[in-house]
Amino acid sequence: MKFERKYFGDIVNHNGSLFLLDKFISDKLLHYKSKRNFDLGSYKKNYVSALSPALSRRILTERKIIARVSNQFSYGQVEKYIDEICWRTYWKGWLEHRPKVWYDYLSDLSSLDDKKNNSNYVNAVTGKTGLECFDDWVKDLLEFGYLHNHTRMWFASIWIFYFKLPWQLGAEFFYQNLIDADPASNTLSWRWVAGLQTMGKKYITYQENIDRFTGSRYKFPEQFKLQDNLVDEYVFYEPSYKDRESILSSSSKKGYIVIEEDLSFENVKKNHHVLIQSESYNTFNQSNNVKLLSDEALKQAIEYCKNNISSKVTTFNWQNPSTIEKWILENSINEIEIIAPTIGKYEKLIPSTFNKLDVKIFYYYHDWDISFWEHADKGFFKLKKKIKNIVSFYWETPLFGTS
Numbered sequence: 001m002k003f004e005r006k007y008f009g010d011i012v013n014h015n016g017s018l019f020l021l022d023k024f025i026s027d028k029l030l031h032y033k034s035k036r037n038f039d040l041g042s043y044k045k046n047y048v049s050a051l052s053p054a055l056s057r058r059i060l061t062e063r064k065i066i067a068r069v070s071n072q073f074s075y076g077q078v079e080k081y082i083d084e085i086c087w088r089t090y091w092k093g094w095l096e097h098r099p100k101v102w103y104d105y106l107s108d109l110s111s112l113d114d115k116k117n118n119s120n121y122v123n124a125v126t127g128k129t130g131l132e133c134f135d136d137w138v139k140d141l142l143e144f145g146y147l148h149n150h151t152r153m154w155f156a157s158i159w160i161f162y163f164k165l166p167w168q169l170g171a172e173f174f175y176q177n178l179i180d181a182d183p184a185s186n187t188l189s190w191r192w193v194a195g196l197q198t199m200g201k202k203y204i205t206y207q208e209n210i211d212r213f214t215g216s217r218y219k220f221p222e223q224f225k226l227q228d229n230l231v232d233e234y235v236f237y238e239p240s241y242k243d244r245e246s247i248l249s250s251s252s253k254k255g256y257i258v259i260e261e262d263l264s265f266e267n268v269k270k271n272h273h274v275l276i277q278s279e280s281y282n283t284f285n286q287s288n289n290v291k292l293l294s295d296e297a298l299k300q301a302i303e304y305c306k307n308n309i310s311s312k313v314t315t316f317n318w319q320n321p322s323t324i325e326k327w328i329l330e331n332s333i334n335e336i337e338i339i340a341p342t343i344g345k346y347e348k349l350i351p352s353t354f355n356k357l358d359v360k361i362f363y364y365y366h367d368w369d370i371s372f373w374e375h376a377d378k379g380f381f382k383l384k385k386k387i388k389n390i391v392s393f394y395w396e397t398p399l400f401g402t403s
């Protein structure tokens with residue numbers, strides 16, 4: 001899916017992403033339900049929001065989105081859109097219940113290195129397979145770092161069931177190149193396509209489906225047929241959920257830390273010391289596109305904080321974490337508050353860094369996450385039943401009659 005350059009400038013900052021949200025709301029939201037599955041090739045022609053890079057970094061929060069849509073539409077008019085937003089929340093919660101799924105995936109990856117010499121793999125990641133649609137999607141992914149949801153599903157399906165490549169390598173390729181890369185949505189969606197999320201359910205696509213939703217713009221070979229080959233055995237992962245609760249610092253000498261995975265500043269109180277990550281932390285070999293976008297998002301977040309929340313801003317990067325200790329000492333900080341990192345790059349790095357320092361750490365959880373995650377232990381349908389109830393807390397007008 002193609003973008004104009006301006007989109008990348010807007011998506012990384014708080015005002016720009018709200019501008020994109022407003023534009024999506026006014027131009028497309030009412031058609032979202034009927035047209036969201038079509039990928040006609042460009043941001044302009046499609047009816048999805050492309051706000052995921054802002055949502056995955058929480059430049060834009062669910063709370064803000066609901067506030068914006070709820071004063072313009074009835075719940076019924078935007079229910080499908082809200083459901084999709086809750087898919088992200090669901091995947092995040094599902095993985096929080098089962099961190100082992102992420103670590104098993106990483107360990108699988110480390111044993112698959114030799115498969116990267118396979119010509120199917122090399123052709124796939126360079127967009128030289130000869131399958132026109134697939135090569136076009138690879139080109140878009142490498143150039144823009146974004147693919148439409150339906151296209152991601154077709155891509156993963158073709159990767160696994162046509163080229164017969166390991167799903168883990170496909171998930172890695174996406175994670176390294178998507179500007180909305182998220183350990184939960186990405187890994188679990190790949191697992192879902194491969195039939196590992198829901199027992200007995202694989203996603204196997206076919207030409208007519210791709211034709212229908214792409215305006216038949218791709219040519220296919222005569223014998224284009226995916227095969228239901230065995231991927232991996234389905235493994236049941238027992239959920240082990242610990243209750244989350246925001247326990248906040250009450251110290252007058254507290255400081256806040258803000259990292260790239262959550263730029264909402266939702267917990268940060270005015271005029272306190274804030275230490276903000278200045279550069280993305282690239283532990284998974286993410287592409288230059290992803291790095292540049294994350295770096296720019298951090299730069300914009302620093303400006304946003306200075307202009308709107310606190311001028312007492314210091315920056316640090318993970319290559320040189322000694323700045324953190326210096327900041328603590330120079331500002332006599334005895335307690336630190338941070339939005340709890342989720343499974344991925346930071347959930348181990350944060351406690352291991354701060355446990356070594358003479359400072360107490362407090363974790364803040366978004367109310368939105370706490371309310372939903374307890375219902376994310378099974379299938380999406382269980383959580384779906386709770387959506388309207390939970391969303392009613394964020395809706396501008398009462399969603400249910402008062403008694």
Ligand SMILES: Cc1cc2nc3c(=O)[nH]c(=O)nc-3n(C[C@H](O)[C@H](O)[C@H](O)COP(=O)(O)OP(=O)(O)OC[C@H]3O[C@@H](n4cnc5c(N)ncnc54)[C@H](O)[C@@H]3O)c2cc1C
Pocket residue numbers: 036048049050051052053055056084085086087088089091147148149150152153156174175178180181182183185186187189190193
């Ligand atoms: C194989 C595969 C890999 C994926 N990897 C990622 C990833 O790394 N990061 C990521 O954010 N999403 C991922 N998704 C989910 C989904 O494709 C994207 O969130 C969506 O395409 C983003 O585009 P949008 O903002 O235009 O979505 P919209 O349709 O406008 O939806 C609004 C928001 O809802 C959320 N959302 C929508 N659909 C889904 C979905 N199916 N699953 C989870 N959340 C959803 C996103 O936050 C999105 O921004 C993946 C899906 C598949 C099939």
